[in-house]
Amino acid sequence: MTSERLESHRAIVGDTFEIRRALPNRHRRTVGAWCFLDHAGPADYPAGQGLGIGPHPHIGLQTFSWMIEGKIQHRDSLGFEQWIHPGQVNLMTAGRGIAHAEESPADEPGRFQLAQLWIALPKAEANREPAFEHYPELPVVLRSGFRMTVLAGTLFGERSPARVYSPLVGVDLATPGSARADLPLDPAFEYAAITLEGAPLTDGAPLEPGILLYLGTRRNSRAIESRAPSRLLLIGGEPFGEDILLWWNFVARTREEMEAATRDWNEGRRFGKVQGARAAPLVAPDIGTLRLRRAP
Numbered sequence: 490m491t492s493e494r495l496e497s498h499r500a501i502v503g504d505t506f507e508i509r510r511a512l513p514n515r516h517r518r519t520v521g522a523w524c525f526l527d528h529a530g531p532a533d534y535p536a537g538q539g540l541g542i543g544p545h546p547h548i549g550l551q552t553f554s555w556m557i558e559g560k561i562q563h564r565d566s567l568g569f570e571q572w573i574h575p576g577q578v579n580l581m582t583a584g585r586g587i588a589h590a591e592e593s594p595a596d597e598p599g600r601f602q603l604a605q606l607w608i609a610l611p612k613a614e615a616n617r618e619p620a621f622e623h624y625p626e627l628p629v630v631l632r633s634g635f636r637m638t639v640l641a642g643t644l645f646g647e648r649s650p651a652r653v654y655s656p657l658v659g660v661d662l663a664t665p666g667s668a669r670a671d672l673p674l675d676p677a678f679e680y681a682a683i684t685l686e687g688a689p690l691t692d693g694a695p696l697e698p699g700i701l702l703y704l705g706t707r708r709n710s711r712a713i714e715s716r717a718p719s720r721l722l723l724i725g726g727e728p729f730g731e732d733i734l735l736w737w738n739f740v741a742r743t744r745e746e747m748e749a750a751t752r753d754w755n756e757g758r759r760f761g762k763v764q765g766a767r768a769a770p771l772v773a774p775d776i777g778t779l780r781l782r783r784a785p
Contacts, residue, residue: 493517493703497683502529506540506601511683511701513735520681520703521726522655524550524735525607528685531558533600539593540601543768546754547583549615549733549740551608551653554579555640555661557685557720558602565589566761569621578624578640580651584610586750586759587619590766604685604722606659609733609740614654624650634668635713637661645673657726662713669714672723680704680711680725687719696721737774751776
């Protein structure tokens with residue numbers, strides 16, 4: 490049961506915000522059905538220069554937004570408009586196709602920190618009707634000095650209300666100081682952890698920011714420790730077991746699905762309109778440059 494330490498790569502989201510992208514990784518494409526993990530911020534911004542991601546499409550996945558600092562407004566082609574605040578989750582199920590935009594307040598400065606994840610939908614659910622759900626409250630476990638927010642799945646008997654379609658777990662562990670806890674794990678799940686703030690230790694070894702610690706399967710527990718303020722994100726799930734493709738904002742099974750979704754978006758079909766977004770809609774990359782990578 491050896492662990493893998495996988496370095497995130499840096500990218501820019503919107504116009505100015507640097508993020509660490511932990512998944513997909515060239516060494517590890519998925520953890521359970523989790524197929525994408527960005528950590529954005531923490532970052533301060535002046536008025537008028539917050540996050541501004543224009544309307545863009547998704548198929549075959551769920552977007553899972555965990556807000557840590559600041560606030561963002563979600564708008565989608567189903568007509569939902571929803572602010573997300575710290576301690577809340579926005580969960581959008583793309584299914585056969587949806588478009589959305591995400592923007593910070595336009596007229597005020599702010600601070601921003603967010604974990605943005607995607608969940609690959611299993612084949613039986615990949616073309617389901619799109620949907621959006623907002624979770625203003627999530628179960629919290631206070632144990633051994635940690636505040637553990639159950640984002641998805643179950644921990645210590647507390648179950649997240651987030652509607653997912655694969656056996657999954659996601660937990661945010663935060664502490665203002667010294668803490669140590671032994672987390673129960675499901676041996677049938679594979680797990681990974683990433684530091685969002687500070688320098689926590691896992692089984693006595695420090696986990697530096699920007700490193701995804703892949704733990705694999707067949708583990709019953711994992712020790713998490715901190716000697717100073719820190720925050721850690723733990724994700725896991727049953728190995729996905731399906732051959733999927735990831736490209737741009739899409740998860741699919743065939744190149745033909747990707748090509749059809751790209752054409753439909755660029756030609757104004759299928760995905761609907763996002764009303765009220767300030768930023769311009771994104772344009773899909775040239776289909777001729779499409780280089781698909783399979784996961785896992």
